[in-house]
Amino acid sequence: MSKKVALIIMFCILGGILIFHFLVFSELIPYDKVWAGKLNSVPEMKAFETFSIVLNAFILTILVVKYNLLERKKRHKAIDILIWIFSAFFALNTIGNLFAQSIIELILGTLLTLLLSILCIIIVKKEKTKV
Numbered sequence: 001m002s003k004k005v006a007l008i009i010m011f012c013i014l015g016g017i018l019i020f021h022f023l024v025f026s027e028l029i030p031y032d033k034v035w036a037g038k039l040n041s042v043p044e045m046k047a048f049e050t051f052s053i054v055l056n057a058f059i060l061t062i063l064v065v066k067y068n069l070l071e072r073k074k075r076h077k078a079i080d081i082l083i084w085i086f087s088a089f090f091a092l093n094t095i096g097n098l099f100a101q102s103i104i105e106l107i108l109g110t111l112l113t114l115l116l117s118i119l120c121i122i123i124v125k126k127e128k129t130k131v
Contacts, residue, residue, distance in 0.1 A: 001122055003070055003122060003123050004067065004070060006119045006122040006123050007063055007066065007067045007070070007119075007123055009119055010063055010116065010119050010120075010123070011060065011063065011064075013112060013115070013116060013119075014056055014059060014060050014063070014116075015060070017056055017112070018053060018056050018057065018060070021049050021052050021053050021056065022053065024045065024049050025045075025046065025049040025050070025053065027042070031045035031049075033102050033104070033105070034102070034105060035048055036096065036097075036099055036100045036101055036102075036105065037100070037101035037102060059086055062079060062082050062083065062086070063083070063123075065079055066079050066080075066083060066123060080124045083120050083123055083124045084120070084124055086116075086120050087117045087120035087121050087124070088117075090113045090114070090116040090117035090120060091113075091114075091117040093109075093113040094110055094113040094114045094117060097109035097110040097113055098110055
């Protein structure tokens with residue numbers, strides 16, 4: 001899979017995740033069905049969802065920068081380091097999703113975060129030089 005294809009898939013998934021978090025924030029999706037069922041109040045949910053929305057927007061922004069760098073055939077070490085950090089973050093989130101109380105979050109959340117971690121690795125891995 002090419003880096004550009006991996007980035008486009010990431011844009012679609014993260015866009016969907018952002019929409020999901022906005023739906024939780026607006027209480028169209030009950031907050032007791034997310035965050036492993038550990039949220040106890042609306043203010044707590046608003047804080048968690050605000051953090052998640054900001055974090056996902058930041059990740060999307062970095063990935064847009066990476067896409068533009070790929071278009072220009074350039075590299076930027078700081079952007080690559082951030083994407084490696086995102087990969088680790090998604091891997092840890094995968095482990096966290098394994099403890100979700102909701103079966104949907106358990107299955108869907110685990111698969112999505114695992115996929116996002118793998119896509120981040122594809123995006124930043126160095127390409128092998130041909131001999």
